[in-house]
Amino acid sequence: MKLNELTIAEARKKLDAGDITSIDLTKACLEEIKNQNPTLNAFIEVYEADALEQAERSDERHSRSECWGALDGIPLGLKDNLLNQGKETTSGSNILKGHISAYDATVVRKLKELGAVILGRTNMDEFAMGSSTEHSAYGPTKNPHDLERVPGGSSGGSAVAVAAHLALGALGSDTGGSIRQPAALCGTVGLKPTYGRVSRYGLMAMASSLDQIGPFAKTAEDAGLILEALQGADKMDQTTSDHAAFVPEWKKDLKGVRIGLPRQAWGAGMHDEVRSEVMKSVEILKSRGAEVKEVDLPYADEALAVYYVVMPCEVSANLARFDGMRYGLREKGLPLFETYAKSRAEGFGPEARRRILLGTYALSRGYYDAYYLQAKRVQSMIRRAYEQAFSEVDMLVTPTAPNPAFRLGEKTSDPLTMYLEDVFTVGVNVAGLPAVSVPCGKADGMPVGMHIIGRHFDEAGILAAARVFEEKI
C-alpha cells in the first residue's frame, strides 16, 4: 500500500512504531500531488519546501520520543479561505490574487502547534459560494471518479485532495453544505461541526452566522481526530462555545440508538439510485441495532429559502470590505466611487456579484421586514422543528445531496438549479447542528453520501454511528 493511501489513524500507529517517517509520508503525498494535481486542480498552491521542513521537525521530535499529538507529522490540506501567515490566501477570488495572510487563523495555529504538516492550499468556489468549485478564479477542480464531473463545492479542492489521496485529511468550511456535499460527491467523510464548536477567527467570512470549519477525512475516526485538534472556545471568536469538548465515544453497535427519517426530506426530487443506496444504508444501520422510524420535520423546504435570504444578506455585508482600498485588487487612476465600483466588478466573479446584489436588495429599505426579518423568524421555527424531532429520535438520516456529481458546466447557467443541490444540507446550518456525510454506495457509477444529523454538540454520536456503518460495509 502506498503511504499516502493510509488513514491518519493507521499512519499514526506506523509513525509511533517507527515503521515510517513523516518525511516518507509527506514525500508520498507530494509525489501523488505531482502526478495528479495537474489534472485534478485540487491544490492551488503546494508548499513543498515548508512541508518537508515541517516533516523533518516531526521526525526529529520522534527521535527524541516526543509527540505533539495525533496529527504530529500528518500531511494535511487547507482550504484557500483559511489564513496562514506569510502565505498567499485568496478565497478562490481574483480580488485577492497576491494577498498574503498577515496572521494565522486559530485552526491553522492549532494545526501548527500540534505538529501537522501543511501541504498547501486547496481550490474552492469564490468566497465559498457554489456547489461545484466551478466558481473559482483558478479554474475548476475535477472529480477523481470522473474527470468530466464536478467534485461538488465549495470545498471541492479539499474533498478531492482526500479522495485522490493527495493528503491524509483536509480542512474545509461549510455554510450551507460546502463540506458535506463535496465529501458525498467525491466519496470521502466530511463533518460540519456544531456552530460554535470551532473558532472562525481567520476564516474569510461568507455568512458569519452560518459558517463553520470542519474536516475532510477518509474515515469517521480520522474526522474525529481532526475535530479534536480544531475545537474549543476562542476569545477571538465571540460565537465559540464553552460547551464540553468533543471526545470520541466509539461503539460496537447501534443498540438503543433511535434514528429518524424526516418524511419531508424523502419526498420527490432525488435521483432514484441515491434514494435506493441511502435506503439500503439505513437497513444496515437497522441491522446494527438502530431503531428507525419516520419523523415529521416541518419547513424542510423553507430552510433553503431562509438560507438564500440570510446568506446573501451577510455576504453583501461581509464582502463590502473588498473595496480596493487597503488590500486586494484596485483599479487605479480613478475617482473614489469609480475605484470602488470598477475594482469590485473586476475582482468578483458572477456568483459573488449575484449574491451581493441579492443581499443588497433584501436589506434595502422597504424590503428588510419582508425578506430578512421574515427569514429570521422562520429560522426560529425551523430550529424548533428540529428540536421537536430530536425529542423523538437521537439522529436524523437523509441523503447528503439529491444527485450524484453532475457534469462540468451543467448547472452554471441557471443559478437556482445549483442552489437546489443544497436542499438536504442547508437546514443543518440554519439550525446550527452538527452533521456528517459518509460514503454509502454509487449512483450513475459515482459516490453517494449518507447524511447523519445530530443534536447540538453531539458530534460523538453521529461519528460513532458513521463508524459502525463503515465497519459494516
Place this chain on the structure above:
Amino acid sequence: MALTTNEVKQLADLARLDLSEDEVKAAEQDLENILGYVERLQKIDASGAEPFAMPARTEWREDVSLPCDHASCEIILSNFPERSGDLLKTPGVFESPKGKKA
C-alpha cells in the same frame, strides 16, 4: 417579483459594482428567479416567532491594541494596493461622488 432595469442599476450602485448593460440584464433575470423561489417564506405565518440570533458569549474581551511584530507589519504594508513609504495611498475622498447618487 420582477425588478426593473433601473432598480437593478440602483442596487449595483448601492453595492458599488460597475456592471455592463448585459450584466444588468442577466442580473434582472437571476434576481427574478431567486426572489420567486424565496417568496414562499411570505406565505408562512411567523408572527409568533422571534427573529433568531445565534447564541454568542455575552462577556466581552478587553478592547486593547495588540503588539504587531515587524514581519506582520511588513505583510500588511505589502498588501496595500498603492503605498507611499509606510502610508496607504488612496484616491481623493472629497471629490464629488458619481452623479451625486452615492
